[in-house]
Amino acid sequence: MDPIRIAVVGLGKIARDQHLPAIAGNAAFSLAATVSPHDPGREGVAHFASLGDLLYGGPAIDAVALCTPPQVRYDLAALALKRGVHVFLEKPPGATLSEVVALRERADKVGVTLFAAWHSRFAAGVAPARAWLAERTIQKVSIVWREDVRVWHPGQAWIWEPGGLGVFDPGINALSILTHILPRPVFLEDAALSIPENRAAPIAAELRFRDTAGADIHMDLDWRQTGPQSWNITVETDAGTLKLSSGGAVLTLPGGTEHNEDLEYPGLYSRFANLIRGGRSDVDIDPLRLVADAFLRGRRESVEPFND
Amino acid sequence: MDPIRIAVVGLGKIARDQHLPAIAGNAAFSLAATVSPHDPGREGVAHFASLGDLLYGGPAIDAVALCTPPQVRYDLAALALKRGVHVFLEKPPGATLSEVVALRERADKVGVTLFAAWHSRFAAGVAPARAWLAERTIQKVSIVWREDVRVWHPGQAWIWEPGGLGVFDPGINALSILTHILPRPVFLEDAALSIPENRAAPIAAELRFRDTAGADIHMDLDWRQTGPQSWNITVETDAGTLKLSSGGAVLTLPGGTEHNEDLEYPGLYSRFANLIRGGRSDVDIDPLRLVADAFLRGRRESVEPFND
Numbered sequence: 001m002d003p004i005r006i007a008v009v010g011l012g013k014i015a016r017d018q019h020l021p022a023i024a025g026n027a028a029f030s031l032a033a034t035v036s037p038h039d040p041g042r043e044g045v046a047h048f049a050s051l052g053d054l055l056y057g058g059p060a061i062d063a064v065a066l067c068t069p070p071q072v073r074y075d076l077a078a079l080a081l082k083r084g085v086h087v088f089l090e091k092p093p094g095a096t097l098s099e100v101v102a103l104r105e106r107a108d109k110v111g112v113t114l115f116a117a118w119h120s121r122f123a124a125g126v127a128p129a130r131a132w133l134a135e136r137t138i139q140k141v142s143i144v145w146r147e148d149v150r151v152w153h154p155g156q157a158w159i160w161e162p163g164g165l166g167v168f169d170p171g172i173n174a175l176s177i178l179t180h181i182l183p184r185p186v187f188l189e190d191a192a193l194s195i196p197e198n199r200a201a202p203i204a205a206e207l208r209f210r211d212t213a214g215a216d217i218h219m220d221l222d223w224r225q226t227g228p229q230s231w232n233i234t235v236e237t238d239a240g241t242l243k244l245s246s247g248g249a250v251l252t253l254p255g256g257t258e259h260n261e262d263l264e265y266p267g268l269y270s271r272f273a274n275l276i277r278g279g280r281s282d283v284d285i286d287p288l289r290l291v292a293d294a295f296l297r298g299r300r301e302s303v304e305p306f307n308d
Numbered sequence: 309m310d311p312i313r314i315a316v317v318g319l320g321k322i323a324r325d326q327h328l329p330a331i332a333g334n335a336a337f338s339l340a341a342t343v344s345p346h347d348p349g350r351e352g353v354a355h356f357a358s359l360g361d362l363l364y365g366g367p368a369i370d371a372v373a374l375c376t377p378p379q380v381r382y383d384l385a386a387l388a389l390k391r392g393v394h395v396f397l398e399k400p401p402g403a404t405l406s407e408v409v410a411l412r413e414r415a416d417k418v419g420v421t422l423f424a425a426w427h428s429r430f431a432a433g434v435a436p437a438r439a440w441l442a443e444r445t446i447q448k449v450s451i452v453w454r455e456d457v458r459v460w461h462p463g464q465a466w467i468w469e470p471g472g473l474g475v476f477d478p479g480i481n482a483l484s485i486l487t488h489i490l491p492r493p494v495f496l497e498d499a500a501l502s503i504p505e506n507r508a509a510p511i512a513a514e515l516r517f518r519d520t521a522g523a524d525i526h527m528d529l530d531w532r533q534t535g536p537q538s539w540n541i542t543v544e545t546d547a548g549t550l551k552l553s554s555g556g557a558v559l560t561l562p563g564g565t566e567h568n569e570d571l572e573y574p575g576l577y578s579r580f581a582n583l584i585r586g587g588r589s590d591v592d593i594d595p596l597r598l599v600a601d602a603f604l605r606g607r608r609e610s611v612e613p614f615n616d
Contacts, residue, residue: 074495078520096601097405098495098594102520105493162499163605185413187382187406191470200607212386212410286406292600293404297471299508 004086004276005032005061009051009076010068011039013156014090018119019065022265028273032061051076055083063113063276066090069158070165074099077114081106086113086276088268092172092288093117095163104283113276116283118176122267123248124260129235130181132253136237138182141209141217144232145174146225149203155308159201166201168291170231171221175287177233177248184211188290191298196306203306207294312394312584313340313369317359317384318376319347321464322398326427327373330573336581340369359384363391371421371584374398377466378473382407385422389414394421394584396576400480400596401425403471412591421584424591426484430575431556432568437543438489440561444545446490449517449525452540453482454533457511463616467509474509476599478539479529483595485541485556492519496598499606504614511614515602 006029008015020042023029033046033054041047048054051064063086066073070092080087081103093116094100100116107114120126147170158164165172179186186209194204203224209217231247240254251258275282314337316323328350331337341354341362349355356362359372371394374381378400385395389411401424402408408424415422428434455478466472473480487494494517502512511532517525539555548562559566583590 096496096605097597098493098601101597102493102495106520162607185406185410187410188404212414289405289409289600292597292604293406295603296600297404299470 003030004028004063004273005030005059006063006065007031007033007035007054007061008065008067009035010066011036011041012067015065015067018265019067022269023065025266026269026273029269032059051079055079055085061085063088063272070095071158071161071163074103077103078106081110081112081114084110084112087115088272089114089116091116091118091176092165092169092291093283093285094288097285097288097292100283100285100288104281107281107283111279113272113279114281114283115272115275116285117268117272118173118180118284118287119264119268120173120177120248121180122264122271123177123244124262125244125251125258126177126180126248128258129242129244129251132242133181133235133237134183136239138184138211138213138215138235138237140215140236141178141182142234143174143178143217143219144230145171146220146222146230148226148229149223150308160199160306162200164201165291166195166199167203167205167221167223168201168294170223171205171219172287172291173247174219174221174231174233175290177244178217179284179286179290181235182211184213186211186217186290188293188297191294193294193298193300194303195300196304197302198305198307203303205294205298207298209290311338312336312371312581313338313367314371314373315339315341315343315362315369316373316375317343318374319344319349320375323373323375326573327375330577331373333574334577334581337577340367359387363387363393369393371396371580378403379466379469379471382411385411386414389418389420389422392418392420394580395423396580397422397424399424399426399484400473400477400599401591401593402596405593405596405600408591408593408596412589415589415591419587421580421587422589422591423580423583424593425576425580426481426488426592426595427572427576428481428485428556429488430572430579431485431552432570433552433559433566434485434488434556436566437550437552437559440550441489441543441545442491444547446492446519446521446523446543446545448523448544449486449490450542451482451486451525451527452538453479454528454530454538456534456537457531458616468507468614470508472509473599474503474507475511475513475529475531476509476602478531479513479527480595480599481555482527482529482539482541483598485552486525487592487594487598489543490519492521494519494525494598496601496605499602501602501606501608502611503608504612505610506613506615511611513602513606515606517598
């Protein structure tokens with residue numbers, strides 16, 4: 001089988017740290033081009049300033065990975081789908097729910113693969129956590145997701161702009177795990193968003209969700225955490241407590257702890273290849289819908305200015 | 309066929325002005341009870357302080373119409389569905405998207421009718437507008453929805469609370485028409501929300517949407533309009549201009565203007581009866597999703613305080 005010729009669009013931190021190595025490590029793909037108006041590209045790989053230049057004047061490609069900020073992703077995805085090119089959407093899959101729904105309908109109509117990637121779902125502990133919880137009664141869930149934005153998003157102005165999600169940019173990773181491992185649907189009850197005076201997006205948030213059987217779910221998001229970082233989900237059940245830590249990489253069950261190798265992006269690219277070979281799409285908007293609900297329903301409080 | 313025994317839950321302005329008259333005027337329904345902790349009820353009709361009191365100690369009912377503020381509607385709807393009672397949800401169908409999706413899944417599972425009502429879709433001009441636009445190329449859309457909140461929502465504090473939508477409470481009526489009459493999906497490009505300093509929800513908003521063929525859609529919402537009120541949608545097409553005015557009641561096409569009787573709530577109850585008799589649900593969340601997108605993506609500006 002010929003490798004899938006893929007182009008990476010947007011060469012920011014996530015593309016350099018994760019996408020390019022994962023593509024290089026997967027024989028199902030060959031890197032055919034890169035696209036960025038800012039970056040000169042990689043030696044030996046065709047490079048274009050825009051996706052239009054690539055699609056209308058570059059080498060033939062089968063797929064694109066869109067690693068740009070979410071605010072500009074719809075037009076890029078729509079253009080790729082129009083040319084029959086499969087699309088991998090970094091998370092969050094768009095700046096709004098409606099644009100992702102529109103893309104999903106479009107992909108179904110033209111028979112092209114659209115993949116809304118949630119990398120945290122591929123963390124090592126997540127699949128076994130889901131399997132273990134499937135048979136349990138969920139009593140209570142606590143999510144603590146506290147990190148230092150200066151370390152993880154240095155100088156990323158777009159993340160503070162409308163559509164950039166603020167602290168929900170990491171928080172949506174926790175929600176992508178939550179909605180994947182819990183056996184019942186979850187909905188928002190209450191949210192308090194802390195917005196720096198000089199920014200449009202929250203730097204911290206406290207949220208309460210419930211599942212449809214009534215289990216309480218508490219979520220604590222904070223981007224002001226210096227020192228040790230926390231990415232933990234604790235689920236109390238009728239059979240004891242499950243804990244996912246290190247963003248889902250480490251799973252602790254009543255019987256002990258499992259440490260496994262981190263293979264999030266390799267997992268995503270294996271999945272993308274399978275979707276393309278199978279002629280299917282995978283576009284789950286549930287995590288983004290919960291974030292939109294927090295913006296819709298949440299109370300806002302103004303907090304001290306944030307400067308990089 | 310026996311009439312559907314229905315209870316009206318929440319006896320505020322919309323229940324008194326619209327629901328009770330529409331139920332009285334439709335032979336498919338009989339009003340079996342009312343529920344309100346505040347209102348003494350109606351002479352000759354069983355009355356309860358809570359839905360639980362009715363469902364566990366009152367006369368048998370087949371359906372409920374939930375006319376409470378959206379913030380408390382999920383629990384009421386879940387309780388009714390649990391008892392096998394069909395549910396009519398006033399608009400907006402919930403305070404969050406996720407709770408409505410959870411209710412829809414639940415209703416499908418238990419085989420009970422759930423109806424998310426969008427009354428403006430039953431305005432006289434809307435069905436012919438939809439039919440006329442189905443064959444047209446849409447070039448541009450302009451929505452102007454300007455009304456006086458003091459006239460239409462006197463003293464309704466809940467509407468200004470988180471989850472209460474503010475000016476999107478009427479604005480969602482326009483969106484329910486828009487998403488119904490346009491032949492292609494619509495998504496949000498940009499939004500500016502004007503929030504009074506002393507309130508949580510917007511008093512005005514300016515929005516830009518696009519359809520998937522690229523047509524520009526502009527929306528102007530304002531709750532500070534005294535004097536003449538505006539509820540107009542203008543659609544420019546390759547075959548001339550369509551205009552819906554008076555909230556959808558009046559349709560103007562290139563050939564002339566049609567005035568028809570306002571039958572929004574009678575239309576809703578006919579539809580609800582048909583859904584129940586047919587064993588089906590109708591839960592379209594598109595209008596609420598566009599509002600959530602505006603809260604998610606919109607810029608906010610603080611404007612002068614609003615006092616009733």
